[in-house]
Amino acid sequence: MSTSTPQARRPTIYDVAKLAGVSPSLVSLVLQNPAKVSDKRREAVKTAIAQLGYRPSRAATTLASSRTKSIGLVIDDYRNLWFVDLLRGLESVLTEHGYQVMLADSRPGENRIKEAADGLLAMHVDGLVIAAEPGATALSGTEVPTVVAGWRNGVPDDADLITNDDDGGGAMAADHLLQLGHRRIGHLSGSGGAAAHRRDGFRGRLHQAGVEPLIVGEEGDTTEEAGYASACWLLDHHPDITAIFAANDTMALGAFGAIKARGLSVPTDITVIGYDNSALAKSRYLELTSVDNRSDVVGVDVAKALLDRIQGAATGPQRKLIAPVLKVRGTTAAPRS
Amino acid sequence: MSTSTPQARRPTIYDVAKLAGVSPSLVSLVLQNPAKVSDKRREAVKTAIAQLGYRPSRAATTLASSRTKSIGLVIDDYRNLWFVDLLRGLESVLTEHGYQVMLADSRPGENRIKEAADGLLAMHVDGLVIAAEPGATALSGTEVPTVVAGWRNGVPDDADLITNDDDGGGAMAADHLLQLGHRRIGHLSGSGGAAAHRRDGFRGRLHQAGVEPLIVGEEGDTTEEAGYASACWLLDHHPDITAIFAANDTMALGAFGAIKARGLSVPTDITVIGYDNSALAKSRYLELTSVDNRSDVVGVDVAKALLDRIQGAATGPQRKLIAPVLKVRGTTAAPRS
DNA sequence: ACGGCATTTTGTAGCGCTACAATTTTGTAG
DNA sequence: CTACAAAATTGTAGCGCTACAAAATGCCGT
Numbered sequence: 114m115s116t117s118t119p120q121a122r123r124p125t126i127y128d129v130a131k132l133a134g135v136s137p138s139l140v141s142l143v144l145q146n147p148a149k150v151s152d153k154r155r156e157a158v159k160t161a162i163a164q165l166g167y168r169p170s171r172a173a174t175t176l177a178s179s180r181t182k183s184i185g186l187v188i189d190d191y192r193n194l195w196f197v198d199l200l201r202g203l204e205s206v207l208t209e210h211g212y213q214v215m216l217a218d219s220r221p222g223e224n225r226i227k228e229a230a231d232g233l234l235a236m237h238v239d240g241l242v243i244a245a246e247p248g249a250t251a252l253s254g255t256e257v258p259t260v261v262a263g264w265r266n267g268v269p270d271d272a273d274l275i276t277n278d279d280d281g282g283g284a285m286a287a288d289h290l291l292q293l294g295h296r297r298i299g300h301l302s303g304s305g306g307a308a309a310h311r312r313d314g315f316r317g318r319l320h321q322a323g324v325e326p327l328i329v330g331e332e333g334d335t336t337e338e339a340g341y342a343s344a345c346w347l348l349d350h351h352p353d354i355t356a357i358f359a360a361n362d363t364m365a366l367g368a369f370g371a372i373k374a375r376g377l378s379v380p381t382d383i384t385v386i387g388y389d390n391s392a393l394a395k396s397r398y399l400e401l402t403s404v405d406n407r408s409d410v411v412g413v414d415v416a417k418a419l420l421d422r423i424q425g426a427a428t429g430p431q432r433k434l435i436a437p438v439l440k441v442r443g444t445t446a447a448p449r450s
Numbered sequence: 451m452s453t454s455t456p457q458a459r460r461p462t463i464y465d466v467a468k469l470a471g472v473s474p475s476l477v478s479l480v481l482q483n484p485a486k487v488s489d490k491r492r493e494a495v496k497t498a499i500a501q502l503g504y505r506p507s508r509a510a511t512t513l514a515s516s517r518t519k520s521i522g523l524v525i526d527d528y529r530n531l532w533f534v535d536l537l538r539g540l541e542s543v544l545t546e547h548g549y550q551v552m553l554a555d556s557r558p559g560e561n562r563i564k565e566a567a568d569g570l571l572a573m574h575v576d577g578l579v580i581a582a583e584p585g586a587t588a589l590s591g592t593e594v595p596t597v598v599a600g601w602r603n604g605v606p607d608d609a610d611l612i613t614n615d616d617d618g619g620g621a622m623a624a625d626h627l628l629q630l631g632h633r634r635i636g637h638l639s640g641s642g643g644a645a646a647h648r649r650d651g652f653r654g655r656l657h658q659a660g661v662e663p664l665i666v667g668e669e670g671d672t673t674e675e676a677g678y679a680s681a682c683w684l685l686d687h688h689p690d691i692t693a694i695f696a697a698n699d700t701m702a703l704g705a706f707g708a709i710k711a712r713g714l715s716v717p718t719d720i721t722v723i724g725y726d727n728s729a730l731a732k733s734r735y736l737e738l739t740s741v742d743n744r745s746d747v748v749g750v751d752v753a754k755a756l757l758d759r760i761q762g763a764a765t766g767p768q769r770k771l772i773a774p775v776l777k778v779r780g781t782t783a784a785p786r787s
Numbered sequence: 788a789c790g791g792c793a794t795t796t797t798g799t800a801g802c803g804c805t806a807c808a809a810t811t812t813t814g815t816a817g
Numbered sequence: 818c819t820a821c822a823a824a825a826t827t828g829t830a831g832c833g834c835t836a837c838a839a840a841a842t843g844c845c846g847t
Contacts, residue, residue: 397707
């Protein structure tokens, strides 16, 4: 009856070459560096490409050139949305240079960072961005330029580290609370490297002012549930606190839940500060005061560092901090009495 | 002095073969089907692999076998977290069969679905899952098995469609509101295919009960901001409404903002229902009643359909609906008077 | 019209792997 | 101990592309 679908083999440069009346090499040239080809042939080739619906085989290109023009980004969990800003920052620089970004998550809870990185390396990415907690995982000895984004425990020696200044951000939160007049302050922390720096910066600044914060959850998760649990403990055992600093916005949401459950309100009874300046914080309903860690800027700088390394222009492992910004919204106020 | 870093070329199967004292073919065999190799050689090869830190080159494998054992997932926006459940569902089935999932977003606002799909096809994915709004983009004629997840405008004829039953979900929301006694009801809608089905199901059921809902934002975004704006309009022009159904949880959050700004409260003054049963809805603070579209189940079924197609066992384009579930939480109640 | 030079185009040889036929080894029955 | 089938292993020929040297063409002045 109808055409018996001859399983249309994908066209190759040979097909394109034949149709355009040139050699395969010429087609390859057009693909990589159209400027080196005469106008006439270039048009002929482009027409043929369009006509056949030709699309280069990435696998073949990779194999032949040992460059993929792609970099890999390893993240913890798709639900931690801070990576989105990082990704946009990365892409804004990398796409200009013709690079693609490939994403892999470390399967939350399974800490499969090594596996995720290996998967990306198997695809011959030209560089690697680690935006997850390496932890015990030995990640050194990777054969491609690697940059770590965000404070982490166990950063490989030979990798660049570019991160938001979480110590500084913690200190900013502390300053804000002190200026408002708070003195009995709780902090919802977590086990990661980022949380540790936020905690240290926060505590350090408070100490300077002679204030000792109550810190909860140092070894726990940084989820909403963990924030809820920690905040419950805090409110029940230290009902005199007037402010809570959460290690991230999600935990702050947990704190909101605990506060609400006790019939208290924000910021009248309890002031709350979050961290990340996520969509949650920006929402009209929550209007959460939060520290913006400027992940987009981190992304831009990570991309630049990576390109330097890939192009061999890097001088040596660098450490760079991006200054955060405090976004004051409606959840912080002076203490009641 | 020390070893002058000979730019350690990645080891190949030839290196492994030499070290293990076997032929390259044997190494390849071990990699794909260890059972066909004698214990002795298998161990020798595995030892050599470990010793050299050998990792197969995906590019070469792809090129030689024209199978990548990977499928591509095109999503709209990383910030629409419903894809995470879908992804988990997909992976739960696909990893069993040795498949990997590669993600690409369509660059929100730029509607680069075609580009995203092309990028994945260039990597020779064995199948494609579209979890984004194809819209005007012609997506038919793709050369690999394709499954569309979620209701969309413009689904290619030759693709499977597996989706949560958004009509049914809308009807569930309507039933819930009717049972509670609401009659003056608003709906925050949006322009996508999913939003359209939710709207139709919702309106249809209300009509059956003789209720005419006030629908806003049919041609707009489905963001928090859009939800806020639509809810503001609704509350200002129809202050008698007692319930709002939002096309997704994010828009519901926007509605919360509008309600709060008018000094009203949920659910005392206004009942709110969301859609997606996202982390937001589950949070202790919001406790948002929401329709769970069971994206994980969709993911599982999409994976199965895709495998069937890849293995040539598919009978023809199928359309399948997954039944949603209403999660009643704290934001719905009977109207006041 | 022709040499000499720059520009454009082409042929050849892989990149690392797999498919598959060909070959060698092993196991077993007679 | 031989014959023969089954199991294990190997050699060969690409997959689609790029790098690079070699060849062809175009352009200029004299």
